[in-house]
Amino acid sequence: MKYLHLVWSALFRRKTRTVFTIISVIAAFLLFGLLDSVRDAFVGAAHSAAGASRMITTSKESFVISLPTSLLMRIQAVPGVSAVTYANWFGGYYQQPKNQLIAESVANNFFDLYPEMKLSPGELHAFHATRAGAVAGASLARRFGWKVGDKIPIQATIFPQKGGSNTWTFDLVGIYHVTDPQLKGEEGALFFNWDYFDQAAAFGGGTAGWYIERVANPKLADGVARAIDAISANSDHETKTESEDAFQTSFASQFANIGLLVGSIMGCVFFTLILLTGNTMAQAVRERIPELAILKTIGFSNRSVLSLVLAESVLLLALGGAIGLAIAGVAVGGIRAKLGPQIPMLPVGKQTWLLGVTLMVLIGLLVGALPARRGMRLRIVDALSGR
Amino acid sequence: MSPLVEIRNLSKVYTRGRQRIEVLHHVDLDIPQGDFLALMGPSGSGKTTLLNLIGGLDSPTEGTLCVAGRRIDQLGQSELARWRASNVGFVFQFYNLLPMLSASRNVELPLLLTKLPAAKRRSHAAVALELVGLADRATHKPGELSGGQQQRVAIARAIVSDPTLLVCDEPTGDLDRQSAVEVLTLLQRLNRDHGKTVVMVTHDPKAAEYASHTLHLDKGTLVEAARAADAAAS
Numbered sequence: 097m098k099y100l101h102l103v104w105s106a107l108f109r110r111k112t113r114t115v116f117t118i119i120s121v122i123a124a125f126l127l128f129g130l131l132d133s134v135r136d137a138f139v140g141a142a143h144s145a146a147g148a149s150r151m152i153t154t155s156k157e158s159f160v161i162s163l164p165t166s167l168l169m170r171i172q173a174v175p176g177v178s179a180v181t182y183a184n185w186f187g188g189y190y191q192q193p194k195n196q197l198i199a200e201s202v203a204n205n206f207f208d209l210y211p212e213m214k215l216s217p218g219e220l221h222a223f224h225a226t227r228a229g230a231v232a233g234a235s236l237a238r239r240f241g242w243k244v245g246d247k248i249p250i251q252a253t254i255f256p257q258k259g260g261s262n263t264w265t266f267d268l269v270g271i272y273h274v275t276d277p278q279l280k281g282e283e284g285a286l287f288f289n290w291d292y293f294d295q296a297a298a299f300g301g302g303t304a305g306w307y308i309e310r311v312a313n314p315k316l317a318d319g320v321a322r323a324i325d326a327i328s329a330n331s332d333h334e335t336k337t338e339s340e341d342a343f344q345t346s347f348a349s350q351f352a353n354i355g356l357l358v359g360s361i362m363g364c365v366f367f368t369l370i371l372l373t374g375n376t377m378a379q380a381v382r383e384r385i386p387e388l389a390i391l392k393t394i395g396f397s398n399r400s401v402l403s404l405v406l407a408e409s410v411l412l413l414a415l416g417g418a419i420g421l422a423i424a425g426v427a428v429g430g431i432r433a434k435l436g437p438q439i440p441m442l443p444v445g446k447q448t449w450l451l452g453v454t455l456m457v458l459i460g461l462l463v464g465a466l467p468a469r470r471g472m473r474l475r476i477v478d479a480l481s482g483r
Numbered sequence: 484m485s486p487l488v489e490i491r492n493l494s495k496v497y498t499r500g501r502q503r504i505e506v507l508h509h510v511d512l513d514i515p516q517g518d519f520l521a522l523m524g525p526s527g528s529g530k531t532t533l534l535n536l537i538g539g540l541d542s543p544t545e546g547t548l549c550v551a552g553r554r555i556d557q558l559g560q561s562e563l564a565r566w567r568a569s570n571v572g573f574v575f576q577f578y579n580l581l582p583m584l585s586a587s588r589n590v591e592l593p594l595l596l597t598k599l600p601a602a603k604r605r606s607h608a609a610v611a612l613e614l615v616g617l618a619d620r621a622t623h624k625p626g627e628l629s630g631g632q633q634q635r636v637a638i639a640r641a642i643v644s645d646p647t648l649l650v651c652d653e654p655t656g657d658l659d660r661q662s663a664v665e666v667l668t669l670l671q672r673l674n675r676d677h678g679k680t681v682v683m684v685t686h687d688p689k690a691a692e693y694a695s696h697t698l699h700l701d702k703g704t705l706v707e708a709a710r711a712a713d714a715a716a717s
C-alpha cells in the first residue's frame with residue numbers, strides 16, 4: 097500500500113495517453129457488462145430449485161411442433177412422474193406490434209408445477225372459473241398498467257379466433273409474483289386457459305405445445321425422460337424430454353447460440369483491448385527506463401520493480417473496468433426500467449462483477465508481463481548511461 | 484583502522500559481442516573513513532565504471548572490493564540491492580528524480596524500503612530537505628525547481644537513510660557556476676560536519692578543489708595521487 101502513490105503517479109505520467117487507454121477499457125467492460133447480462137438472462141434464469149425437478153417434453157423435431165393431448169394420461173402413468181401439465185405458445189402483442197408478449201395457454205394444473213409464481217388462492221380460483229380469464233406477471237402488469245378486473249385485448253399474430261377476429265380479449269383475474277430474484281424473468285408472461293383457446297381458436301386447438309413434468313426424484317430424471325420418450329418412439333410425434341435447464345438453453349439456441357455469440361464478440365473486444373493496453377504499457381515502461389534504474393539504484397529489488405509495473409497495468413485495467421461495469425449496471429437498470437423485465441437482460445450482478453474483476457486482473461497481468469520483465473531485467477549501469 | 488573502501492587488483496572488462504573492452508586495469512585504492520575524494524580523468528578513462536563498482540551498482544571482473552569490512556565484489560544482485568539501500572547514497576549528473584513526485588516524496592523513496600511508519604518517513608524526509616536548504620520546496624515537483632535545487636533534492640534523497648558513503652558522478656556537470664558552488668559546499672559540509680565519506684567524479688578542477696584530495700584515472704589506471712591543497716578549498 098505504501099507504494100500506491102508510486103504506481104499511481106507512474107500511471108498518470110502521461111495523462112492524455114492514460115485517459116484514452118482507460119476510456120477504451122471502460123468501453124470494453126461496458127460492453128462486457130451488457131452482453132453478460134443478456135447471456136445470464138438466457139442461461140441463469142433456468143437455475144431454480146423447481147427447475148431441477150421439472151422436465152419439459154417437446155416434439156423431437158422442433159419445439160414449435162405440437163403434440164397430441166392424448167399423451168397426458170400416458171405420461172402421467174410413467175413411474176417417477178409425480179405431476180404433468182401442458183401449455184401452448186400464443187404469439188401476440190398488446191396495442192402495438194412492438195409490445196410483443198410472452199403468452200401461453202395453460203392447463204388447469206399449470207401453476208401446481210410452477211410454485212415460484214405466487215398467486216393467491218382467490219386469484220387461482222377465479223382463473224379456473226373464468227372462461228376468458230388470464231393472469232399476468234407482476235412486472236408485465238406494471239409495464240402496461242394492468243389491474244385485476246381489466247379487460248385486456250391482445251392481437252394474435254398466429255392464431256385467429258373462429259370468427260376470424262385476431263383480437264382476443266381476456267379478463268385479468270390475477271397477478272402473480274416471483275420473489276426469487278434469479279427467476280424474476282418469469283414475471284413477464286401472460287397465461288390464460290387452454291380450454292378457452294382450444295374452443296375459440298380457428299386452428300391450433302386440440303394439441304399441447306409441450307408437456308411439463310415434475311419428477312419425484314431429480315436424480316432419476318434421465319431414466320424417467322427416456323421412459324417418457326419411449327411412449328412415442330417410432331410414432332409420427334416422437335418426443336424429446338429434457339430437464340428445464342436444457343430446454344431453456346435449447347430454446348435460446350433456436351434463435352442463436354447466445355453464449356457462443358457473446359463469447360466471440362467479447363473475444364474480439366478483449367483481444368483488441370489487450371493489444372491496446374499492451375502497447376500503452378510497453379511505451380510507459382520504455383520511456384521510464386531511467387526512473388526504474390534509479391529505483392533499483394536506491395535499492396529496490398528486481399522483484400519489486402516487477403511488481404510495481406504489474407501493479408500499474410492491473411490498476412489501469414481495474415480503473416477502466418470498474419467504471420465500465422458500473423456504467424453497464426446503470427444502463428441495464430435503465431433499459432429494464434424503460435422496456436420492462438421481459439427483455440432478456442438481468443441486472444449486472446455479483447457473478448458478472450466477479451468474472452469482470454477476474455478478467456481485469458488477468459488482462460492486467462498479461463499485458464504487464466513483458467514490460468515488467470523488461471523493467472526487472474534492466475541493468476542499472478546501462479540504463480543510467482542510456483545504453 | 485582499516486579504510487572504509489579497500490580496493491585490491493580491481494579489473495573490469497566489458498564484452499560487447501566479440502569485443503572485449505578492458506576498462507579498469509588492476510586498480511588498488513584505499514579510501515579512509517571520512518575522506519572527500521575527487522576522481523578526475525579524461526572522458527572514457529573509467530571513472531564512472533570505478534564509481535559504480537564502489538557503489539555496488541555493478542560487479543568487478545577481477546579483484547576484491549571491501550566496503551566497511553564487507554566484501555561486496557561477490558554479492559548477487561538482490562544482496563547488492565539490499566546492501567546499497569543501507570550503505571550508499573547516489574548523486575548523478577542529471578539528478579534522476581522521479582518527475583511525477585514532489586521533492587519530499589522523492590527524498591522519501593529510499594525509506595520505503597525500510598520498516599519506518601509513514602509519519603517517520605515524512606519527518607526524516609523533511610529533515611533531509613531542511614539540511615539541503617529546501618524545506619520550503621517540499622511540495623514542488625522537479626519540473627518546478629532549478630537545476631541546482633533539483634540536485635540538492637537528489638542529495639537529500641542520497642542522505643535520507645543515513646549511509647556512510649556518498650558517491651557522486653559529476654554532480655555539478657550540468658550546473659551553472661553559482662549552483663555548482665552551492666552543491667559543492669553542501670557536499671563539503673556533509674563530509675565535514677556529518678562525517679560522510681564522499682567519492683566524487685568530476686571534470687572540473689575547480690570542483691575538485693573542494694575535495695580533500697584528488698586522484699587521476701587514465702585509461703583505466705590510477706596515475707597520480709596528488710594531495711590537493713586543503714587551503715585552496717577553505
Ligand SMILES: Nc1ncnc2c1ncn2[C@@H]1O[C@H](COP(=O)(O)OP(=O)(O)O)[C@@H](O)[C@H]1O
Binds near residue numbers: 506533
Ligand atoms: N556497459 C558497458 N558496456 C560496454 N562498454 C562500456 C560500458 N560501460 C562503459 N563502457 C566503456 O568503458 C569505458 C569507460 O567508461 P566510463 O567509466 O563511463 O568512463 P568515464 O566515466 O571516465 O567517462 C568507455 O570506453 C565506455 O565506452
Ligand SMILES: [Mg+2]
Binds near residue numbers: 530531532
Ligand atoms: Mg562518466
